[in-house]
Amino acid sequence: MYAKAWPANFFTGPSRKAEAKISLLLYRTVGIHTAGMQRDIQNILVLGAGTMGKQIAVQCAGHGRQVALYDIDSAVLSRAKDQLAGIVGWLTAQGHVQPGERSSILERIKVEPDFTSAASRADLVIESVFEDVEAKRRAFQDVGPHCPDQTIYTTNTSSFTASMFVQSCTRPDRLAALHFHLPVWTANVVDLMPHPGTDPCVVETLNKFALSIGQIPIIYKKESHGYIFNALFGAMQRQALDLVIGGVASLEDVDRAWMGIFKMSIGPYGMMDQIGLDTTLRVTAHWARVLNDQAAEQRAAFLEKLTSQGFLGAKTNRGFYTYPDPAYLQPDFLQTGSSSPS
Numbered sequence: 654m655y656a657k658a659w660p661a662n663f664f665t666g667p668s669r670k671a672e673a674k675i676s677l678l679l680y681r682t683v684g685i686h687t688a689g690m691q692r693d694i695q696n697i698l699v700l701g702a703g704t705m706g707k708q709i710a711v712q713c714a715g716h717g718r719q720v721a722l723y724d725i726d727s728a729v730l731s732r733a734k735d736q737l738a739g740i741v742g743w744l745t746a747q748g749h750v751q752p753g754e755r756s757s758i759l760e761r762i763k764v765e766p767d768f769t770s771a772a773s774r775a776d777l778v779i780e781s782v783f784e785d786v787e788a789k790r791r792a793f794q795d796v797g798p799h800c801p802d803q804t805i806y807t808t809n810t811s812s813f814t815a816s817m818f819v820q821s822c823t824r825p826d827r828l829a830a831l832h833f834h835l836p837v838w839t840a841n842v843v844d845l846m847p848h849p850g851t852d853p854c855v856v857e858t859l860n861k862f863a864l865s866i867g868q869i870p871i872i873y874k875k876e877s878h879g880y881i882f883n884a885l886f887g888a889m890q891r892q893a894l895d896l897v898i899g900g901v902a903s904l905e906d907v908d909r910a911w912m913g914i915f916k917m918s919i920g921p922y923g924m925m926d927q928i929g930l931d932t933t934l935r936v937t938a939h940w941a942r943v944l945n946d947q948a949a950e951q952r953a954a955f956l957e958k959l960t961s962q963g964f965l966g967a968k969t970n971r972g973f974y975t976y977p978d979p980a981y982l983q984p985d986f987l988q989t990g991s992s993s994p995s
């Protein structure tokens with residue numbers, strides 16, 4: 654399911670061990686400040702068991718947290734347990750997780766068909782549902798009434814801002830964007846973007862929490878769509894799509910150019926496959942609508958040709974490339990160069 658090129662020893666490498674010691678120290682001080690009380694972030698409810706929700710759940714459980722994972726779609730939930738076991742198995746096989754930790758990580762993740770009980774003890778709710786404003790608003794509206802006062806709420810949105818969910822959140826002062834990257838364990842930068850009304854104590858708590866689960870937090874001075882990485886990657890992705898839509902080059906050659914020059918294991922099209930073409934389409938179509946942008950509409954139509962056939966990228970084993978052995982990971986992908994244009 655995931656690109657094979659991730660570095661080994663995620664949970665167990667020397668830097669992780671040092672980090673684990675720091676995390677332990679930090680962990681003792683991480684707290685939720687409420688009415689003079691300080692509570693650790695121990696119980697986490699993740700809303701959305703898709704590509705990101707499962708990875709975030711594993712990351713938190715891998716750092717000792719109790720995680721409830723909920724999805725509105727029962728079919729997604731029924732697959733989730735096996736997929737979580739697959740992820741943790743893969744991490745173990747790659748040396749990221751010690752074999753002895755495997756079952757305890759999985760035991761700390763409960764797949765929940767009903768979130769109410771988990772919400773009632775949640776220190777932190779991580780919203781990671783579809784990249785759709787209304788779906789996210791509904792998720793916050795539904796969960797809020799079941800949570801205690803001190804719960805912190807975060808959104809994993811890629812392209813919106815926490816401000817857009819203030820009206821739907823029971824405690825807007827305890828809401829911020831906390832945006833993880835794919836794959837969570839190695840692309841371990843997390844964007845921490847408060848909205849103007851977020852309590853600074855919540856930002857501090859989330860900052861310490863992020864460090865304690867092996868993430869590098871970037872705290873934003875103000876809200877901005879796409880954070881840093883997505884803003885940069887979005888620009889590159891738009892150009893990558895336009896080059897192929899305009900008939901300038903094949904998608905393989907776009908990736909080849911990027912990978913060959915930067916010596917990276919993946920290019921823009923491989924990245925879109927990993928992100929999910931449905932997620933990429935949602936973001937592209939949203940901005941095409943909002944900005945009335947014809948070029949964006951063409952990009953959306955191009956992506957839709959694949960998504961309408963169920964080709965969503967690595968998660969369905971077919972997107973721009975076929976998985977689990979996509980062409981860009983084959984040794985000859987760069988060595989042979991492109992085939993001559995016909």
Ligand SMILES: NC(=O)c1ccc[n+]([C@@H]2O[C@H](COP(=O)([O-])OP(=O)(O)OC[C@H]3O[C@@H](n4cnc5c(N)ncnc54)[C@H](O)[C@@H]3O)[C@@H](O)[C@H]2O)c1
Binds near residue numbers: 704726784
């Ligand atoms: N895929 C990526 O690379 C990536 C990276 C960073 C952030 N994100 C963001 O993470 C979020 C999730 O993306 P994804 O790629 O995991 O999407 P996905 O399509 O794989 O999963 C989304 C899940 O949300 C569920 N859902 C929808 N409404 C719900 C609700 N009200 N309550 C609970 N579950 C609900 C769906 O059934 C689906 O299983 C999006 O905001 C996306 O922009 C994605």
